[in-house]
Amino acid sequence: MLLKPSGAISTALLVVGSAVGGAYAYHHYRDADWERRYAEYQRQLQGRLTESERQMQALNTQLGVARARLVTQDTLDEKYQALLTARDADFEKFRREHALAIKSISQAVFGLQQRERGGTETAHEEPPAPARPGAPMASPARQVISYEFTDSEGRVHLKDPNIWLQGDEDLELTQSFQVEGTVMQQTDGSLMTERVQLTEVTPDGTGKYRPLTQARLVDANFTYANAPRDEAPLSQRSYMATIGSSFRTSSLVRFGGSARVLRLGPVGFAGGLSSDFKSLEGSGADAFLTYTPSIAGRELGLVLGGGVHLPLGGARRVLPNLTLSFVVY
Template sequence: MGGFGSARVMGGALLVIGSAAGGAYAYHRYKDADWERRDDEYQRQLQGKLTESEKQMQELNTQLSLARAQLVTQGTLEEKYQAQLTARDADFEKFRLEHALALKSISNAVFELRQQELGGTQTAREEPPAPTRPGEPTIPPDQRAISYEFTDKEGRVHLEDPNIWVQGDEKLQLAQFFRVEGTVLQQTDGSLMTERVQLIEVAPEGTGKYRPLTQARLVDADFTYANAPREGAPPALVKWGPSFMATIGSSFRTASLLRFGGSARVVQVGPVGLAGGLSSDFQSLEGSGGDAFLTYTPSFRGRQLGLVLGGGIHLPLGGTQRVRPNVTLNFVIY
């Protein structure tokens, strides 16, 4: 019986290890296949082979304030950026290089803003003539200077004209506030992006609040960007949902050194997670039961491995000790 029991344990161990190895291979193969698909899609879009829907997303649409968009490589984007730099950009370039800021996109837009003012305050008055010296002719009443001032109701425009009969002495002052709203959108399943940009004139109302007055009409806009797919999506800070694993566990001061089974990680925060499962040494109820443990997923060159380390408790189905310490080695299956 002892030999038969050992054979069962060995067979179970080989089965679990084989399943874990196959599952880990399938797990990484699936990720590699997804990367290859995304790269193929990126190459197609980079070459300008777009579907009709994608073409509409990249075209200029002044009604929706969408810019004309173009996907390029990072090198092409850098070249275009360097070509448009002028002397006034020197301080900004110094700041960008000092802080190692990467260039992601370039945009420029032309707007047309037409306004019509209704209401306001205007004054016109006849200016008293300057004192004349003896012998100088007196200025007739119909030639005396008339000054004029106008201020719109929002206080944006102030026009002064010291003498309406003289051209070239007018003074126009503008005090306007504008809000620029930019929104960058990306395909859920692709590399194409587009930008919506709006220019809105606003009036300050105090305490950091502004009231919209009028919106400029987008005439032309360009949005050039680089957006190559990354080898893996950036991991979310908190990830919910089961991640199934094959488990090899061990507890201190037990008859069997190893137990084999399966588990599922239900939540993951960065490399740390919480998992639960079942395992058995295939010999007794004392060596079989449930597992609850914390997990740690090591990474290599920024990529998480399919190997997970764990530590927690084992809850036997039988025996006198109802809770045992538990150390696990887990292989991600999916």
């Protein structure tokens, strides 16, 4: 059933008014949220921290947490350039080729104290060197004794050709270390912190490593840049109020809610529920592709969509569906 001209005009005005109101509300609250986050960022950047935030940014060697500091991206880039040496030339070339930006810099000092128990040691007397024919007989000397030690894990190998002679020892260390770094961020702020752990490990024969000794964190610094973003990440879910239409149905317009669950640039996919509040055919699930228009790089908060409506009842089980949505969150 088609709407009368006056009804069509009223519906059009309702749709346009809802869209404009939704776009205004979206920008109003998004801009307000951005201003709040930016003010919070400036406070933290200037070092005006709460007691809880100071504890989060302080060095904690017992927990392995580094001393952290929030800086601007320019300051972080300057610090990175100051740390570069000739040994970093290959990595710096790699970074520039792949357009990689510096987001944080970590420096850590660990202390590792170990005690070996068990192992294999050998000591035996070395036969004296044969005397050369015609050479005078050497005076009796202390018997040469050589010594070797290998720890039970095969990491330490000590060789001493002559225990009576100082300076001829040969100590060989073969060690493997596992470094774990975990970066965490405030759920409602820009502050971050890093936990770093160093563990000596040894192969267990199955392709994995068995931990031996946990090193103690002595000192660590974590410098990072983390300014708030104006736009949400592209993969972030959006919740929307939706106005849909399948045309040539008993009710031209349906109202409902939807969630955009996938987004790739301006396009995405959303699903939701809508109803005309009059019939089972006008009520059901929606699935549609979305397009988010923008002006001068700034999203309008409006989402255009096209897909299908799946009624709860009625003769037709699938209806074409056009939607106009506005982002609520």
